[in-house]
Amino acid sequence: MSFSSSARSDPCCLEAAASAEAPLCDRSLWGLDPQAIFLNHGSFGATPKKVLQAQSVWQERLEAQPVQFMGEELPRALRAAAAELAQFVGAEPENLVFVENATGGINTVLRSLSFRPGDQIACTNHGYGAVRQALRYVCERWGAVLAEAQIPFPIAGPEQVLAAFAAILTPQTRLAVVDHLTSPTALIYPLAELVGLCRQRGIPVLVDGAHAPGVLPLELESLGADWYTGNAHKWLFAPKGCAFLWAAPHRQAQTHPLAISHGYGQGFTAEFDWVGTRDPSAWLAISAALAFIRELGVERLRQHNHTLLLQARQLLLEKLEGIPPAPEKMLGFMATLPLPPFWQQWIPELPLAERARRLHDYLWQMHRIEVPIIPFAGQLWVRISAQVYNHLAEYEQLALALQRLPK
Ligand SMILES: Cc1ncc(COP(=O)(O)O)c(C=O)c1O
Structure with missing residues (x-):
């Protein structure tokens, strides 16, 4: 090697x-088509058959006794799954909740926050299209201003990301939304340094880590970000609909799921672990996905x-x-x-x-x-x-x- x-x-x-x-x-x-050349794992991942089988075992368990499963088995199973994923991404289990996808993770945070007219939200021009739309929506709703750092592409090195991002931060910046790994340009941003830049100025940071889990080693507790969302269905081999949101303890009280449900007011994990009746099998199959990747x-x-x-x-x-x-x-x-x-x-x-x-x-x-x-x-x-x-x-x-x- x-x-x-x-x-x-x-x-x-x-x-x-x-x-x-x-x-x-x-x-x-x-299950990939044997006749095709598949060079786009990045968009939606591709889930191994073994992981899909594990997912369907969870579905069968649910359907054997839906009331027992949802009421008794699921709360424990979900926390165990979250703990396994948390360990993989360097997080404390109580700071990590499941969401369906990174789009949902980003929206969860953006729509939990309030802004004032003239406040600024900082992002970069390499951001994912749907995330930029969510940012537009939030800015239009509150009268906030979206400031987009122009990161060059072609790019010579990470210092160009830092310089362009530092240049748009102002005393009005209330939130920074930064990628870990960009979608259109496939760049690893210098995340620790970007977070550092924001922290020096007291700006909260939401990280779009849609592509990072599985690709980059993660240590979320020591990163210093305020929120981090990542997909397990891209590079961690989990079934579609398996993603997470990590929130720093001091941000959890202000962070609420997109659907408010029974757990409201009962703490971060209680709020997110039940967001209404849904199929939780993609989340529960994270254990099989992690086993697959560890076996390799x-x-x-x-x-x-x-x-x-x-x-x-x-x-x-x-x-x-x-x-x-x-x-x-x-x-x-x-x-x-x-x-x-x-x-x-x-x-x-x-x-x-x-x-x-x-x-x-x-x-x-x-x-x-x-x-x-x-x-x-x-x-x-x-x-x-x-x-x-x-x-x-x-x-x-x-x-x-x-x-x-x-x-
Ligand atoms: C950087 C980035 N953010 C967010 C997303 C959205 O991911 P999802 O469709 O799983 O919500 C993607 C999808 O490719 C992405 O590349």
């Missing part, structure tokens, strides 16, 4: 293995995925004659790469987002490759994901498909 030089000096960087030409794991452990070996998986990502990125940059838009140390299991000039000029009469959609559909329909095409900063980019079932030849297929325009 060898380590990338950039990884050694920075504890936030992932380590690379010597090679990742073969998949780490047999793809038949997932968390470090082994990280090294495989990061190495494969770097090899795939290099291959695509060479074949498409592109320049790396970000340093390796800012990457995890995804990378966003520029498309060649001929794709940028393809059907120029159409809006960029429409051209992105058409290229995505072309790759899927003609080449059976699933990969997101991202319109960002006035250009088209392709975002690749690397997961244990992927191997290098799949990215070669993508490079081949992207080397020429459709006939």
